[in-house]
Amino acid sequence: MVLRRQGVGLGELRRIGRRLAAALRGGDLVLLYGPLGAGKTTLIRVVAETLDVSDPVRSPSFTLANIYAGRITIQHLDLYRLDDIGDDDALALEEYVRPDAVTLVEWPQAGIGRLGEPSFTIRMAHESLHERSIEIEAHTGEARERWEAARRHE
Numbered sequence: 001m002v003l004r005r006q007g008v009g010l011g012e013l014r015r016i017g018r019r020l021a022a023a024l025r026g027g028d029l030v031l032l033y034g035p036l037g038a039g040k041t042t043l044i045r046v047v048a049e050t051l052d053v054s055d056p057v058r059s060p061s062f063t064l065a066n067i068y069a070g071r072i073t074i075q076h077l078d079l080y081r082l083d084d085i086g087d088d089d090a091l092a093l094e095e096y097v098r099p100d101a102v103t104l105v106e107w108p109q110a111g112i113g114r115l116g117e118p119s120f121t122i123r124m125a126h127e128s129l130h131e132r133s134i135e136i137e138a139h140t141g142e143a144r145e146r147w148e149a150a151r152r153h154e
């Protein structure tokens, strides 16, 4: 675990998102777990804004993925409704992770085993109306080093 915090308000979440953006590289897969309203999209929005995405970041509710052009391409997947989308699209999941893009996935449960190996896993939960707990796990030594090197961005 590279980060484990409680009582995280929106301001602190934004700082964490900026640090995460600085730590990410092309080819990264980031899995975001947590219940409805935990703040997964909010965190991805900060990452995208930090990487100079100007398009609005919203959960891709009727498609599997939103793709944003920023300093690097950002692919925002939400697999909540994957069962409704059907097998053809589901089979294409492995094609999302590419060396020239960062891929962030909300509700990744349905895609485990088809998305590839994550570099970071993030778990968020409600503590109160405006406070969340957040845990970030780095899955390789290299991802951990990048997270540590990005400390000054928080």
Ligand SMILES: Nc1ncnc2c1ncn2[C@@H]1O[C@H](COP(=O)(O)OP(=O)(O)OP(=O)(O)O)[C@@H](O)[C@H]1O
Pocket (backbone or CB within 6 Å): 008, 009, 010, 013, 034, 035, 036, 037, 038, 039, 040, 041, 042, 043, 059, 106, 129, 130, 131, 132
């Ligand atoms: N400390 C906080 N961190 C994150 N979000 C917060 C916080 N305090 C309040 N909020 C609000 O909670 C909501 C979180 O919604 P968001 O869409 O980011 O959740 P989500 O995890 O993506 O949910 P879903 O599973 O429905 O996609 C937003 O309206 C946000 O402004």
Ligand SMILES: [Mg+2]
Pocket (backbone or CB within 6 Å): 040, 041, 042, 059, 078, 106
């Ligand atoms: Mg969301």
